[in-house]
Amino acid sequence: MQAIILAAGMGKRLKELSRDAAKCMVEVNGITLIQRTLDQLDELGLSRIVVVAGHKGEKLKAYIGTLGIRTPIVYVDNDIYFKTNNIYSLYLAREYLAAEDTLLLECDIIFEPAALRRLLADPYPNLVLVDRYASWMDGTMVTLDENRNILRFVSKKEFSYAEREQYYKTVNIYKFSREFSCSCYIPFLEAYCKALGNNEYYEQVLKVITLLDDYQIKAALLAGERWYEIDDVQDLDIARSLFAKEEERLGLYQRRYGGYWRYPGLLDYCYLVNPFFPPRQMTEEMKASFETLLTEYPSGMEVNSLLAAKCFGLKPDQIVPGNGAAELIKALMERDGSRIGMALPTFEEYPNRKVKQENHENRVVTFVPGQMGDLRQSGDGQGHPVMHASSEADGLRSLRYTEQDLMDYYEAHPVDMLVVVNPDNPSGNYIKKEGLLRLAQWAEEKEIRLVVDESFADFAGEPDHTLLEQEILNRYPSLIVVKSISKSYGVPGLRLGVLASGGRELISELKKDVAIWNINSFAEFFLQIYEKYRSDYEWSLDRLRECRRELAEQLSGLPYMEVYSSEANYIMCRIKDGGPAATELTRRLLLEEKILIKDLTGKKGLEGGQYIRLAIRRRSENRRLVQALSRMLRDYV
Secondary structure, three states, rough: OOEEEEEEEEEEEHHHOOOOOOOHHOOEEOHHHHHHHHHHHHHHOOOOOEEEEEOHHHHHHHHOOOOOOOOOEEEEEEEOOOOOOOOHHHHHOOOHHOOEEEEEEEOOOOEHHHHHHHHHHHHHHHHHEEEEEOOOOOOOOEEEEEEEEEEEOOOOOOOOOHHHHHEEEEEEEEEEEEHHHHHHHHHHHHHHHHOOOOOOOHHHHHHHHHHHOOOHHHHHHHHOOEEOOOOOOHHHHHHHHHOOOOHHHHHHHHHOOOOOHOOOOEEEEEOOOOOOOHHHHHHHHHHHHHHHHOOOOOOOHHHHHHHHHHOOOOHHHHHEEEEOOHHHHHHHHHHOOOOOOEEOOOOOHHOOOOOOOOOOOOOEEEEOOOOOOOOOEEEEOOOOOEEEEOOOOOOOOOOOHHHHHHHHHHHHOOEEEEEEEOOOOOOOOOOOOOHHHHHHHHHHHHHOOEEEOOOOOHHOOOOOOOOOHHHHHOOOEEEEEEEEHHHHHHHHHHHOOEEEEEOHHHHHHHHHOOOOOOHHHHHHHHHHHHHHHHHHHHHHHHHHHHHHHHHHHHHOOOOOOEEEEOOOOOEEEEEOOOOOOOHHHHHHHHHHHEEEEEOOOOOOOOOOOOOOEEEEEOOHHHHHHHHHHHHHHHHOO
């Protein structure tokens, strides 16, 4: 058996990365694509490797000559690579294709050796390596019958999203027998090039062959093996994290802050959304308006304030919608040079968004529940002094606090602004509405601006939990309520949040600080139609609470796992002494199970212990998580 690598293309979408070198010389984590492919092929005992070169071909040949590949390498030159496509490159290599059984590969793919072994282990002589369609995939698709016979090749033009569940993506690695190449593929290849020219793709020939209906070609299905096709810099970025060294991969994933739908089979337990909302009918309604929403301008701030106010029963001058809560937090904190108080551990976006202003005492004063000892003052690593309690010995400690705890602490350590994330992230600590109103009254008396982030409050069991009420905001004008729509309503891709206050001057100023078109048409439409689906939303919250209770019970039965009760859509756990470090457990879940969780190592307020945070997902996914954790934690018993 031999291999043929098609490596003549220019790789224009990679821009400067392929301007002065062949596309396959692009590096992924310090190793070029061509070296990685040749190293894998070199282990197979092939008779030869045929490389079809074109763009910067001489440079490519010289480079390959330095790699020390033991398998004989021969070259075919495509001198008109700039005006032909890969069908012509394969046409030029047809004599080699006719000589013996062949592995055919394109040069712009990266894959793990197991993918190639799967193709070779299959006894059928003529195979296309395929993977189930995922949203990140582009290019040629195929459909199969129950016996893995390829029924048809689906081009980009023929692709139908309504049929996507039936599609498999070609990985661009093939296995052809000499008999198939000579009797079928090469004659069709020659005829196709003669009739339709050289600026086509060789898959078109396979498409014609499948029309003969004699099932000469079957599919070899991947079962989770990693691969990626690299056409542009975004693909290259994904490939670098997918194929990073094990000790580096976790950090690369964590630094992406989302976008994990691009990673095949990854189960995201790190980012926090409602998995039971929106309902199908709501998404179908949005799909029906997709073209209009995509091609028309959204409304401005005035209209969207009206829509947001309608959704939450407020007045338009009490509320400002944002491009996610993050935009509103940034606008709020950057205009405020006051001294801020927060409990730890918590969501640190608020103090992180404060700016140092000249002639202002810009300080963060933190309260850490469950710790004992004398108070001491130190820096928080970002230039802000921090007041906190000295750490007690490693062990389970309560992270619960009440409104009274906050009032007592900040009575002694005055602040200008107090931020309360309720339920808190990551602990899940929850102060009931009655307690928050006590805190709001105290803050008014002390002339403290109270910010309550209730992004997770809808998941609490308390029926009447929200502070987003006209009467409450009017009674406490120093109260500011922030809510992320992404987390509660399961639509993080819309980037939608709101900030409300009875301080109408503040609301007016914040509206001036953000862009007039700060939310897009899809987010606007969501606000417009939400009222029709309010009952579906309430159902989703009940369902999530059930899954939270079940998951907490299952986690409590695992060795080394100490579970904190939570009123949010996540659960925080402490790993007991003798168990794995949080970072090690997080790394193993990603590498071995393709499950990403939140490692809380280094989180302020959690020093001296091993903590993780787990999102709540659907029952079947939660079972998969618990089973994976159980297998790993048993290793330490």
